[in-house]
Amino acid sequence: xxxxxxAPGRAQMSERTFRTDRWRTxxxxxxxxxxxxxxxxxxxxxxxxxxxxxxxxxxxxxxSPCLSDSCVPGSSxxxxxxxxxxxxxxxxxxxxxxxxxxxxxxxxxxKAGYRSLFLAxxxxxxxxxxxxxxxESKFPLVILNSHRYFFYGALIFALINIYDMVLAFHGKDGxxxxxxGTLIIVINVxxxxxxxxxxxxxxxxxxxxxxxxxxxxLRYRYWxxxxxxNARHGQYAMISLVTVIxxxxxxxxxxxxxxxxxxxxx
Amino acid sequence: MSYKGNFKIWRGDDESGxxxxxxxEVNEGEVVLDIIHRLxxxxxxxxxxxxxxKAGKCGSxxxxxxxxxxxxxxxxxxxxxxxxxITVTPLRTFPVVRDLVTDVSYNYQKAREIxxxxxxxxxxxxxxxxxxxxxxxxxxxRKCIECFLCQDTCHVIRDHEENKENxxxxxxxxxxxxxxxxxxxxxxxxxxxxxxxxxxxxxxxxCCTEVCPEHIKITDNALIPMKERVADRKYDPIVWLxxxxxxxxxxxx
Numbered sequence: 001x002x003x004x005x006x007a008p009g010r011a012q013m014s015e016r017t018f019r020t021d022r023w024r025t026x027x028x029x030x031x032x033x034x035x036x037x038x039x040x041x042x043x044x045x046x047x048x049x050x051x052x053x054x055x056x057x058x059x060x061x062x063x064s065p066c067l068s069d070s071c072v073p074g075s076s077x078x079x080x081x082x083x084x085x086x087x088x089x090x091x092x093x094x095x096x097x098x099x100x101x102x103x104x105x106x107x108x109x110x111k112a113g114y115r116s117l118f119l120a121x122x123x124x125x126x127x128x129x130x131x132x133x134x135x136e137s138k139f140p141l142v143i144l145n146s147h148r149y150f151f152y153g154a155l156i157f158a159l160i161n162i163y164d165m166v167l168a169f170h171g172k173d174g175x176x177x178x179x180x181g182t183l184i185i186v187i188n189v190x191x192x193x194x195x196x197x198x199x200x201x202x203x204x205x206x207x208x209x210x211x212x213x214x215x216x217x218l219r220y221r222y223w224x225x226x227x228x229x230n231a232r233h234g235q236y237a238m239i240s241l242v243t244v245i246x247x248x249x250x251x252x253x254x255x256x257x258x259x260x261x262x263x264x265x266x
Numbered sequence: 267m268s269y270k271g272n273f274k275i276w277r278g279d280d281e282s283g284x285x286x287x288x289x290x291e292v293n294e295g296e297v298v299l300d301i302i303h304r305l306x307x308x309x310x311x312x313x314x315x316x317x318x319x320k321a322g323k324c325g326s327x328x329x330x331x332x333x334x335x336x337x338x339x340x341x342x343x344x345x346x347x348x349x350x351x352i353t354v355t356p357l358r359t360f361p362v363v364r365d366l367v368t369d370v371s372y373n374y375q376k377a378r379e380i381x382x383x384x385x386x387x388x389x390x391x392x393x394x395x396x397x398x399x400x401x402x403x404x405x406x407x408r409k410c411i412e413c414f415l416c417q418d419t420c421h422v423i424r425d426h427e428e429n430k431e432n433x434x435x436x437x438x439x440x441x442x443x444x445x446x447x448x449x450x451x452x453x454x455x456x457x458x459x460x461x462x463x464x465x466x467x468x469x470x471x472x473c474c475t476e477v478c479p480e481h482i483k484i485t486d487n488a489l490i491p492m493k494e495r496v497a498d499r500k501y502d503p504i505v506w507l508x509x510x511x512x513x514x515x516x517x518x519x
Contacts, residue, residue, distance in 0.1 A: 004425040009280050009361035011368075018353040019333035107490050110470045121421040124473035125333055125358075133426045137466030145493070145501040200486070204494035212449050214397040230486065 004127050016127050023123035030238075031116030034109075037241055041100070044248060045090040050255040051075065057170035058181045058261075060251040061188065061244055063092040065160050077163060098153035103241070105147035107200045108234040148201040158189075158196045165189045177266030181250055188247040191240035198229035198236050267294045269348045273301065276355040277313065279364045285353065286310075292343050298354065299327055299338035302366070314365035322479055325413030329366050330355045335415040335477045338366075357418040372423075373414050376434045379462070380441055384453040400449035406487060407444040409480040410437065416474035416484060422467045433464035436474035436484050443488035446495065460496045465489070 006012070017023075044062055051063035052075035059066065059075055066075040068082035070091050085091050103109050114120045121128040136144055168185045171177025196202070207223030210216055229236075253259045271292040274285040288309060290301050299317055306313050318324040320339045327338035332353050346352055360368040385394065417435040418424065434442075442463060446455040459465045474484045482488075498505045 003427060005358040007427040010358055011276055011278065011356045011362040012283055013276065013285070013355065013358070017333045018330065018355065020350075020353075021332075021334075107470050111472050114469050114471050120469065121425065121471065121473070124419050124471070124476050125330065125335055125424070128421055128425050130425075133422065133429065133467070135422060135467035135469045137460075137464065141469075142466065142501075145497045148494075148497060148502065200490045201494060204491060208491050209495060209498060211400075211447065212397075213399040214449075220399060 003131065017125060019123070019126060023126060027116040027119070027122045030112045033238070033241065034112060034116060037245060040245055041096070044252075045092050045096050046088075048087055048091050050252040051092075053181070053251055053254040053261070055172050056179055056181055056254060056261050057167050058185065058251045058254060059164045059167070060248045060255075061161055061164070061192070062095065062248050064095060064157075064164050066091065067094070077167065078160075095157065098150060098157055102147075102150035102154040102196075103237070105144045105150055106237060107147070108237040110144065111234075112237075147199075148205065151196070151199050151201040151205075154196050154199075155202075158193050161189050161192055171266030172263065173266055175266060178264045180262040180264070181254060183264075184243075184247050184250050188240070188243040191236060191243045194229060195233070195236035195240040197226060198233040200230065200233065202226055203230050268292065271301065271343070271346075271348070272351040273305070274351060274353040275302075275305070275310075275313070275366070276353075277310075277365050278362070280362050283362070283365075285355075292348075294344075296343045297339055298331055298336075298341045298343065298352070301343065301352075302338060302354070314363070314367045316367045323411055325411035328357055328413045328415050328418065330358060330418075335418045337413060337415070337479050340479055357414070359418040359420075359424040360414075370414050370417075372430055373412070373417055373435070373437065376438045376463075377441070379434065380438060380445075381453055381455075381458075383445060383448065383451055385450045386452055389450070394450055396449050403447045403487065404444045406482055407440050409482055410440065411480060412437065413479060415477045415479065419473040419477045421471065421473065422464075422469075429464070429467060433467045436468070436489065439463055439465055439468065439492060440482070440484050440488040443492045446492065456492070456495045456499050459492050460500065465492055465496060468493070 041062065051060045051066070052058070052072050054074050059077070065078045067078060067080060068091055069080050069084040071080060090096060115122055119128055120130060120133070136142055165185050168182045169176055169178060203223065203226045206226050207213065207216065207219035210219060213220040213223070254261045269292055270289050273288045273290055275288060277283055277286050288305055290305050292301060299320060302313070302315050315327065315338070317327040317339065319326070322337055322340040328335065329338050330336070331338070331341050335357065354366065356362050356366045357368045360370050360372060363369050414437060416437050420436055422433050423430050423435060439459065442455050442459045445451045445453065468489050470485060470490065472485045475486070478484060
């Protein structure tokens, strides 16, 4: 028996889809960006070096916070409560788990991933190749309901990134200074904060779960604010993904000595 | 400004059918439904099509135009080029009756499965009092014209006939959300959204939002908030503990 759009009783057509627009563009481009980020992040977290530019005080967000005795001097802004980590284990494994978990369970990335990586479906009204589908009702995809816990973690990491950003205003000769890297870090932190606060779980937690807004006027205001951000959640998700890669690549290049940071002052 | 437009229209019934080619006059300012009507008047008097208001408010003329679920009456011919062949087919998620008419009774069955609005027992008719900010979320969902384009495009049932039994579809999950968010509704609808209406099948691909002619943010404002409420109830031990300790229920929030 044929399934899907070919099921008995439905209008029989041999073509899978009659769409004439460029519906393949979104899954191909989004899939390419996601795969590139996964590959980049995987390679980068196993490097265990070039994450801290000591003269400029730049710490890459992929390694922040650096909490083990393996961290290079100056990069541990919150001390080193963890012992030395063997070189084959990523030093930033906690950061990676939280941030990858936050993005992996994010409602926007679910759309992006299902469409581009799992073709479920690749585009609207385009048949998917899977024979069976249970969605997020069963293991393992039911785990995606843990998104809020990763949100809590991401919120803490956003605060840590803000702290790192303030330290990036350190001048080379002491005092306050600013370089191109500082600007890049500021833009990245702004995008990360927008992405984190526009999260659907955040929207639910600040007020969305309420039935009567009128009894909670302050939470209604928070919810209204987050709802405005939430309308652009997908854009923040993709922009912040790119800014994280660019920020990390820039700091890695400065830390490795491949390029010199362009100083604006001091 | 008139021109001869090329059309492929699906014609047939639940046993067989196929695309037939037509060349039809197209005039400035027309919509696809005008062309279908001209086709009926000049070349195919027995062509079956369901329509009513011609204003995008009755939800009757749902079909697929160049593979996209759309309303025939709200799709302007000016969005196509003159040399483009326009393919019009019936909705591919529901059984076809004839030509462009489908049997959408699945949707009415799903509508019946949702318990209706349950106001507090101590309030009579005319005694309902609500603040605007409390009802505005539900009001967005009341814009629905029940064209069932969201149901048609949802891959959960479009590509998997077997899921129709367990999945209500975006339109009716939105109806559950509408009632759940209503300040005077006393029914607890969270657990049934997951267990009875198949909310867990939704994987947030946002196709329902993409095709909605009323521009309702079905995914962001109805389905995801319902998923978060289900997470409160079923997957979040902290919220569960808080509700137990402080004896909070959803109707008291």
